[in-house]
Amino acid sequence: MIVPFLILLCAHQKPAISRDEYGVPHIQASTVSDAFFQAGYAVAQDRLWQMESSRRLARGRLSEVFGKAFVNSDREILSTGYTDEELQQQFDQLPAPAQQIINSYVAGINEWIAEPGDAGLPAGFAQNGFKPQPWTRLDSVAITIHLLQQFGRGGAGELRNMAALAYLQGQKALGTHTLDVWDDLAWFNDPDAIPTVSPGDDPLNGSHPSFYLPDRKTTLAHLAKLPKLSLMQLLGGIRMAERQQSTLVAENLNTPFRSGSYCVVVNSSKSATGHSLLLSGPQMGMRAPSIAHEMSIEAPGLSTVGMDIPGVPGVIIGHTKNFAWGLTTGEADTEDIFASPTDATGYRVGQQAKTFQKIHQILPVKGGDSIELDQTRTVFGPVVLNAGGAVFSRRSSFWMREMSTFGAWVDLWSADSPSSIDAAIDKATLNFNFFYATAVGDIGWRYTGLVPKRAPGIDPRFPTPGEPQYDWRGFLSTHEMPHVRNPRSGFLANWNNKPSNWWPNLDTPAWGKIFHNRVLLDALQKPLLTAQDLERAAWFIARTDDTWSSIQPYVDRERSAPGYELLKGFDGSVLDGSRQASSYLAFLSYLRQELFLKSTGNFLNPDYFNTVLQPSLILKVLEGHTKFDYLGKGTTGQAVRAALARLASAPPAPYRASSFPSLESTPIPYSNRGTYLQIVESNGKDLFGRSVLPPGIAESGPHSHDQSPLARAWLYKPMRFR
DSSP states (O other), X not given: OOOOOOOOOOOOOOOOOEEOTTOOEEEEOSSHHHHHHHHHHHHHHHHHHHHHHHHHXXXXXXXXXXXXXXXXXXXXXXXXXXXHHHHHHHHHTSOHHHHHHHHHHXXXXXXXXXXXXXXXXXXXHHHHTOOOOOOOHHHHHHHHHHHXXXXXXXXXXXXXXXXXXXXXXXXXXXTTXXXXXXXXXXXXXXXXXXXXXXXXXXXXXXXXXXXXXXXXXXXXXXXHTSOOOOHHHHHHHHHHHTTHHXXXXXXXXXXXXXXXXXXXXXXXXXXXXXXXXXXXXXOSOOOSSOSOEEEEEEETTEEEEEEEXXXXXXXXXXXXXXXXXXXXXXXXXXXXXXXXXXXXXXXXXXTEEEOOEEEEEEEOOTTSOOEEEEEEEOSSSBEEEEETTEEEEEEETTTTTTHHHHHHHHHHTTOOSHHHHHHHHTTOOSOEEEEEEETTSOXXXXXXXXXXXXXXXXXXXXXXXXXXXXXOOOBOOTTTSOEEESOTTSEEEESSOOSSTTOOOTTSOOOOSSOTHHHHHHTTOSSSBOHHHHHHHHHHHTTBOSSHHHHHHHHHTTTTXXXXXXXXXXOSBOOTTOHHHHHHHXXXXXXXXXXXXXXXXXXXXXXXXXXXXXXXXXXXXXXXXXXXXXXXXXXXXXXXXXXXXXXXXXXXXXXXXXEEOOSSSSOEEOOOSOSSEEEEEEOSSOEEEEEEOSSOSSSSSGGGSTTHHHHHTTOOEEEOOO
């Protein structure tokens, strides 16, 4: 059962926070309220400037202190986000213990803001000519919601898909086969994609929910209901729907901007020690200072240690005395774009006339005039595009429900069994892969969040007509969502891959035969696994290409071709300084061009060309499993030889591994790892963890970079309670 927290309302004592040799704060308090007061105080000591940037990003207030360069990000947030009143409503809907946790955390932040005086504030305040205002609970609510939306949402790619189809329709080489190519690019379900849970372990394999997947007739009828828009008309809506401006700014401000992550859990039957194991690597971006923070918190009914996010109370990934857990982004389609026709007075839903909801807002701009703007909403959600006689609104399954996921975290911290863990995480409204391993040897996984039940008769890859018959029909229940406890295989591994074999891509063609989770599984092939095997897996996947094993057979058939010598002996390792690695990556780029450029063109942008024409599609062409004949009169062998010949004519420089910044010295190589990495193992009774958070816990001072040497050497430090 979940034990309620004992929260006593009392005057907070001045924090006496213990820190270890890496500066990680370890909090021990007589009440949960006082523990979170100390947590807020500690994180403000370490990251106040980052927190200031984060709250201004989340609330659309960057331009107020940083000027015109941040207007587009603020405009995006204010045009699609919540009002202060709505943030307050979400706070008010939380249970009292969760509310008190936030209030205590906020009080601790303000204690630190008031304590050091101007001279003790981070340098960014003086450099930009302002002082921090008192922290509010709405600041933490806004940061929490922004974080959850960044990593727990998926979909809303329908305008992007409209643009891709419009582009393809302009390619003369395709003739009448545009939709054949489109179906190749945006497949619904690849049976060869490796899921998180195998069919033999999937409790829903014989009774899973069904998804309506359209035939060609349905697709044509759906497209006929949508306005014809040009690429230029669609671009602004795509940026708004996908939050491109604010995501770019988040990266520059060292706040969460990437979504990804990998996780492995091993139960007692698959463990060489007979005890459970967990590896978690949340991939949120590698920056200096780190996007994440870490701490331990102990109070009556609460003992947790691990990763937190500055501005958000509590540990998000870590372990308690009872279990360890990790999260990865789920990538489910939880948002849709709805298209509604407009008229002189508003818009229509079916035959019913509607008026827009307008929310007037003022955006102060440092060094310039304030900007007045209106957020426009339909019954479906914020409008992201108005063009072609229609408005396109983004509808989110989690709208005004995000903070329920924070409430789920609060319950998790006191869960003490698989059943109570499941009961807590089932309250999550955002889409994650949630993995856990208990101290006594159990493991489990739940695919969380609210996934819409979509109406038949539409193609989910394109904007949904804003008519009553095409509206959502509720959400999948928690029991209908993919899940498993103690699978017969003895372990579970995920790197944002397909959850179950019956789960479709819908509007984003992500999961195919080639996907990076295959590399993670390749690293876990031993009959019995140890914590050292999980550590080696994290090292291995950072240095291994996920396409080579599938493409290699086609390359090896052309051993006599010019250029093959540059790939001879390549095993998929992408090591810094390797000429084979750079040669293979160049070859793969040339092969993509040889297969697609004549028929599809370059999609107006080399990066988009590489993104749209995924490795799984390259493999399908080589296997002869596509609707459109991309080879024409040529053969697979000719395409491979042509790519090898281009490689031979211009051998590339040695491979340079991607790196990430360190405040210590030179950048750290191999950035394809977790922002924070933790490995937790059990002895059958207790849990023991190791973690690393480069470059360090603080923004400045000796603890700002003292974990960089660990990260450079792929070493870890103990996860401790006080």
